[in-house]
Amino acid sequence: MSTRAVETWTLQPLTDFVKESSVRLVLVLTPAGQVLAQSGFSRAVDVMSSAALAAAIVASTDELARQLKQPPFAALNHQGLKQAIFLSTLSTERGTLAVLAVYDLDVSSIGLVQLFFEQLAADLKAATPRGTVPKQVLAAHFERDLTDSLNTLFGR
């Protein structure tokens, strides 16, 4: 399984998470949909669409919580027949990050994914570079940045 990162400090925590929780696919992204790292994806188009959908889900559940006057939801788990999707957010010095994971129900479980997600959150927090400002994505540079990120994520 290949794990790759645009922001290299995310690589080791993500590699450990994939190994321990036996998830099939993972994306680490910003709430705006910018991908910092991925594991298990073989096509750039899947990363792009999954990141966009995950960012949209995070935004809509945050808004639902806001309208219900509740704190943001901790995590979301959709269970299918053979696979499940786990989506949750975590805080780092770089701001909030979202993690989308897909796992096979005969290999892993929500209990295992949650357990090692907590470790991932702690590891990412500890690994965040101090005193650096997150790179802003400007509309003018968006396409170039996206292409650069995808090239890094697929080792091109």
Add this chain to the structure above:
Amino acid sequence: MSAALDLITRVRGVRGAMLVSADDGLVVEEQLMEGIKGPAVAALASSLAGRLRRAMQAGGLGAGVFWHLQAEQGALLVVPAPGEGGIIVVAVAEPDVNIGLVRLELLRAAEAVG
């Protein structure tokens, strides 16, 4: 459910007992001493139970009735509850606990929740 766990945790050397959803690896009910992480026990015990079940089925040994992981500083003991609920009863214990007694109480608890 809580009464079923009471009988297990009364055994000397038992540090905690839980009911766990076997498929999800999530805690259903727990009675744990301080320092024992319920979600970790639930997730790991159910994962080990699943792998052991597959190995035993491959060996034609049928469904597991009781299993016991022995380690240097403690033990993990598990009994699957009968029925369709997919619940396992788990105990975390000291290494020198009376295994026979814990096994008996686990089987009773499993019968009660099954």
Add this chain to the structure above:
Amino acid sequence: MDDIRALSAQLAQDPGSLIFLRLGEALRRKSQLDAALRVAINGLERHPHLADAHDLYARVLTDKHDYERAFDEWDMAVRIAPNHTGALKGLAFLYFKVGDLAQAEAHLEAARRVEPDDPSLEQAFAMIRGGGEAAPAPSPPPAATAPHPLDETRVFAGLEGANEGLLLIDGAGRVLGGALRDASGANVTDAVAAYLAGVSQEAARTAKLLGLGAWNGLSAEGQHGNVHLGQPAPDALLLVVRDRGMPLGRLAILAQRATILARRWLERQGGGGA
């Protein structure tokens, strides 16, 4: 072709056996890819958690140039059995095909850590480093289907029930000695061995993360028999199986004796596991 007929007949007699691995590979080698695919899929349906079954399916898919699904299958095989060299070499092959030489090399390195003496790995490394056109060939048929030439009576000599109900395997799930049969008399050695590596990894992780220290045994009662799994060496596992008439306590004593004998035998082989 006679081989294929004989293997087909054996599989028809015992559809739950692991003969499908040899039959699928034989068909693949004869380029009967559709038949190999059917055999692999049927085998996977019966043994969805067997790494060798995913490996076979991936090889057939590779021959049919369906690389994306082959990647998924080898990926699944490695997740079930992280030391499965066939799957590691398969993944290296696919990475090499798409030009990701770093990943190809990393997977070959992982395979070499498990099987340092495999000559095909050196050829594959040379190919990658030389930037040659051809890719490393997928691995030969899995070792699990061909019993190791080892006299298990020497491993378990003097033990009650030697030659049956005792199984010694290495960390990758390969049989070192012993054999297991189920109640109907069918040989289930390879199937159980394949699953045991995952059980021991999970046992070690569970004990470590729960602060229980190193694990030193796993006993289980099943509806049709009792088992004890121990670790005679860091990279070896010993399984003792007895019927339900033998209490777990007595089984543990028997397992202890078997562990000592297995440990001595492993030490004579040059230390540790395989």
